[in-house]
Amino acid sequence: MSARPPQAALVSLQGHYAGSVSRLAAYSIDLVVSTAVFVLGLAAISWGVRIVTGHDVSWNRSNIVVAVIFVIWQFVYFGYCWAVSGRTPGMALLGIRVVRADGRVLPPKQGVLRSLVFPLSFLLFGLGFLGILVQHEHRALHDLIAGSAVVYSWDARAARLRFLARQAELPEADIPSPVGVRTDTSS
Amino acid sequence: MRQAGVAAAFALLDPPLVVSTSHPWRVIAPDPVPGHTDCVNPRDRLRAVGRRVTDPAEALAQEAAERVIDLVVNALDVNELAARVDLNALLSRVDLDVLLKKVDVDALLDQVDLNALLARVDLKPLLDRVDVNDIVQQIDMDALVEKTDLAAVIASSTGGMTTEALDAVRSGAVGLDRFVDRWVRRVIRPKQPWPAAPPALLTAQAES
DSSP: OOOOOOOHHHHTTTTSBOOHHHHHHHHHHHHHHHHHHHHHHHHHHHHHHHHHHOOOOOOOTTOHHHHHHHHHHHHHHHHHHHHHTSOOHHHHHHTEEEEETTSSBOOHHHHHHHHHHGGGGGHHHHGGGHHHHHSTTOOOHHHHHHTEEEEEOSOHHHHHHHHHHHHHHSOGGGSOOOTTOOOOOOO | OHHHHHHHHHHHOSSOSSOTTTOHHHHTOOOSSTTOOOOOOTTHHHHHHHHHHHHHHHHHHHHHHHHHHHHHHHHOOHHHHHHHSOHHHHHHTSOHHHHHHTSOHHHHHHTOOHHHHHHHOOHHHHHHTSOHHHHHHTSOHHHHHHHSTHHHHHHHHHOSHHHHHHHHHHHHHHHHHHHHHHHHHHHHOOSSOOOSSOHHHHHHHHHO
C-alpha cells in the first residue's frame, strides 16, 4: 500500500478540533457496526426462540417493536461508548475522541447526555451538523447542548515515523513516487 | 727573642684563635727553613684590619635592612595597594597567546585527577538547569530514523498491514478535513482566527 505520508504539519494536530470528514467517516463506521451487531443480536434471539419453542420468529423492518428496540440500541451503543471511553469503535478507528468543551476528559454523565441529544442534530434536515463546518470550534448542535467537542487523538508523529521506517527499509527503486505525492521528508 | 717566643706560642695553638691566613702573626711567621726568602705582601695587614671593621658593619646593615623591610611591609595596606592597580591595563599588556603557547596542557592534564574532580561535582543542580525538552526538540527525528537502524526497529516493532492501513486512513481523513475546512473558511471569511484546540489541550501542548 502506497499511502500518502503523514506530513510534518499533521504531526502537531493531536488535540486539535476534528474535521467534518473524519467525524462523518467515524459515524458511518459506527452506524454499520451498530446495525450489524443489532442484526446479529436479532438473529441470535430468533435462533434461541426456535431452539426453545420450535417456532420461527421473523423480524419485520416495519415492525414498531423492532424500530423502538433499534433506537434504544443506538442510544445504548453511543451512550455507553462515550460515557466509558469518550470514543466509539468508529471514532477509535479514525483516531478521534469526544472531550469536554474545555478539552478535559468527558464525564460519563455528559457522555450519556450527548447520546440523548444527538438526534436533535438530525432535525431540520441535519442543520444541527452544520456547526461542524461553520462553528469556530467545529461543534455540532448536540456538542453545544452537551458541552462537548471532538478532537484528534491519534499519534500522527508515531505514524510518520512508521512511514519513514517503512520507506527506509525499502530499496530506492521500489519506492513509488506518484504524481502529487511528496516523497521528500524534509518538511 | 721575645718576638720569636710569641710566634712559637701562636703556632702551638690548635685550633688557632684567628683565621690562619689572615692573622698578621701567621703572615709574617718566620720561615721554618732558614735562609729561604718568602714573598710577603705588605698590604695584607691593611686588608685584615679593614675586614675586621667591614664584617660586623655588614651584618649590622643586614639586620637593619630586614627590620626596615618588616616595618614597611607591616605598614602597607595590601588591599589599598591592590585597589590602585589597574588590572585591565595590566592584562592588556599581557600577550595571552604567547603565554598559553608556553603551557604544556598535556602535562597539566596528566596531573589532574579527573575521578576525584568529578566526585566533587554535584551533577543534580547542573542537570536541573538543562532544558531537556529543548534539546529533544532540536533533534531531527526524521533524519535520525532515515540514517540509523532505528528505522528497522520501528518497522519491526510496530509494522503490519493493519497499522499501515490505519495510518493511511487516518492521514487521508485528516487531509480531507483540512481541505474542507480551508474551503469553508474561504467562503465564510471569519473575522477572527478560529481556535485550533480546546484550552486545556492547548495548554498541555504548550507545556510539553
